[in-house]
Amino acid sequence: MATETIERATKTINVFIADPLSEDGIQPLRLETELDLNVIIDTGLSPEQLKEKIADVEVLLVRSQTTVTREIIECAKKLKLIGRAGVGVDNIDLAAATEHGIIVVNAPDGNTNSAAEHTIAMMTSLARHIPQAFNTLKNGKWDRKSYVGVELKNKTLGVVGFGRIGAEVAYRAKGSRMNVMAYDPFLSEERATELGVTKATVEEICTQADFITVHTPLLPETRNLINKEKFAMMKDGVRIINCARGGIINEDDLYDAILEGKVAGAALDVFIEEPATDHKLLTLPQVIATPHLGASTVEAQESVAVDVSNDIIKFFKTGTVTNP
Numbered sequence: 001m002a003t004e005t006i007e008r009a010t011k012t013i014n015v016f017i018a019d020p021l022s023e024d025g026i027q028p029l030r031l032e033t034e035l036d037l038n039v040i041i042d043t044g045l046s047p048e049q050l051k052e053k054i055a056d057v058e059v060l061l062v063r064s065q066t067t068v069t070r071e072i073i074e075c076a077k078k079l080k081l082i083g084r085a086g087v088g089v090d091n092i093d094l095a096a097a098t099e100h101g102i103i104v105v106n107a108p109d110g111n112t113n114s115a116a117e118h119t120i121a122m123m124t125s126l127a128r129h130i131p132q133a134f135n136t137l138k139n140g141k142w143d144r145k146s147y148v149g150v151e152l153k154n155k156t157l158g159v160v161g162f163g164r165i166g167a168e169v170a171y172r173a174k175g176s177r178m179n180v181m182a183y184d185p186f187l188s189e190e191r192a193t194e195l196g197v198t199k200a201t202v203e204e205i206c207t208q209a210d211f212i213t214v215h216t217p218l219l220p221e222t223r224n225l226i227n228k229e230k231f232a233m234m235k236d237g238v239r240i241i242n243c244a245r246g247g248i249i250n251e252d253d254l255y256d257a258i259l260e261g262k263v264a265g266a267a268l269d270v271f272i273e274e275p276a277t278d279h280k281l282l283t284l285p286q287v288i289a290t291p292h293l294g295a296s297t298v299e300a301q302e303s304v305a306v307d308v309s310n311d312i313i314k315f316f317k318t319g320t321v322t323n324p
C-alpha cells in the first residue's frame with residue numbers, strides 16, 4: 001500500500017485544461033507539491049484537435065464550451081478524471097465516462113451566487129426594458145414612451161427547480177417584495193415555509209405567476225418542461241426567464257407565445273445550441289439575452305476552478321472526491 005502511494009505520488013499526472021479557466025482558480029494545481037502535476041492549457045480546439053492532444057492525459061478539465069463526447073473519451077486511453085468547472089455536466093457523456101471507469105467531478109456551489117444575481121438582473125432588465133432603452137439611446141433617440149415597464153413589487157414569481165440557484169433567486173425576489181411560488185419534486189412543505197415561499201405544482205405556477213424562471217438541470221424529464229400546453233395556461237403578459245439551460249423551455253413554443261402576445265417578454269442566458277448568434281428569438285424586440293454569462297464573474301470563475309482543482313488533487317491522493 002505504501003509503495004503504491006509513493007508510485008502514485010511520483011508519476012507525472014497530465015492535467016489538460018481545454019476551456020478558459022480562472023488562473024487564480026487553478027493555483028492549487030500549480031502549487032501542489034506532493035503530486036507531480038503537469039498542467040497543460042490549450043483552449044479553443046476542434047474535437048479532432050482535442051482528441052489528438054488528450055491521448056496521453058490523465059485529467060481533462062473543461063467549463064461549458066467543450067463537449068466531451070464518447071468519441072473524445074475513447075481517444076483518451078489514460079483518462080482517469082474529467083473535471084467540470086461549473087454545475088451542469090450535460091456537456092459530458094456520463095455514460096461513456098462510467099463505462100470507461102472515468103470519474104466526473106463538478107463544482108456545484110461555486111457559481112450559485114453569480115447565477116442567482118444574473119437571473120435577478122435579467123428579470124429586472126426585462127421588467128424595465130433596460131437593454132432595449134439603452135440601445136435606443138445609444139442610437140441617439142431619447143424615447144421615454146416606448147419603455148414603460150412594470151414593477152416587481154407584489155408580482156408573483158414562479159421558480160421551477162428549487163435547488164441552490166432557485167432558492168437564492170427566491171430569497172432575492174422576496175427582497176424585491178415579490179410573492180414567490182416554487183416547484184421542485186424534492187421541496188418539502190417545511191422548507192418552503194422556512195424560506196417564505198409557496199410550494200406549488202408547475203401547473204399552479206403557470207396559471208398564477210407573472211414572472212416564471214427555470215432552474216432545473218437539463219434532463220429528459222425537464223426538456224420542454226415549459227411548452228405550448230404550459231404557455232396556454234399562463235396569464236396574458238407573463239414574463240419568462242431562463243438562466244439554466246436551453247431546452248428546458250421549448251424555443252419554438254416560446255417564439256409563438258411571444259408573437260401571439262401571451263408572453264410579454266423573455267430573458268434568456270442559454271440556448272439549445274450555443275453559440276446562438278443567429279437565433280429567431282433574438283429577432284424579437286420582446287427578447288433580451290446574454291451569451292451564457294450566468295457564472296461569468298471573477299468570483300464564480302475562481303471559486304469553481306478552485307473547487308474542481310482541489311477535487312483533482314484529492315482524487316490522486318486519496319482515491320476519493322468531494323463532488324462526484
Ligand code: NAD
Nearest residue numbers: 087088115161162163164165184215216217243244294295
Ligand atoms: P441544483 O442541483 O442545486 O438544483 C436543481 C434543482 O432542480 C434540484 O433541486 C432538483 O430537484 C430540481 N429538479 C430536477 N428535476 C426537476 C423537475 N423535473 N422539475 C422541477 N425541478 C426539478 O442546481 P443549481 O446549481 O441550482 O443549477 C440549476 C441549473 O442552472 C443547472 O441546469 C445548471 O447547469 C444551471 N446553471 C447555469 C448557469 C449559467 O451560466 N447560466 C450557471 C450555473 C448553473
Ligand code: MLT
Nearest residue numbers: 063064085086087088295
Ligand atoms: C454551469 O452549469 O455551471 C454553467 O453553465 C456555468 C458555466 O460553466 O458557464
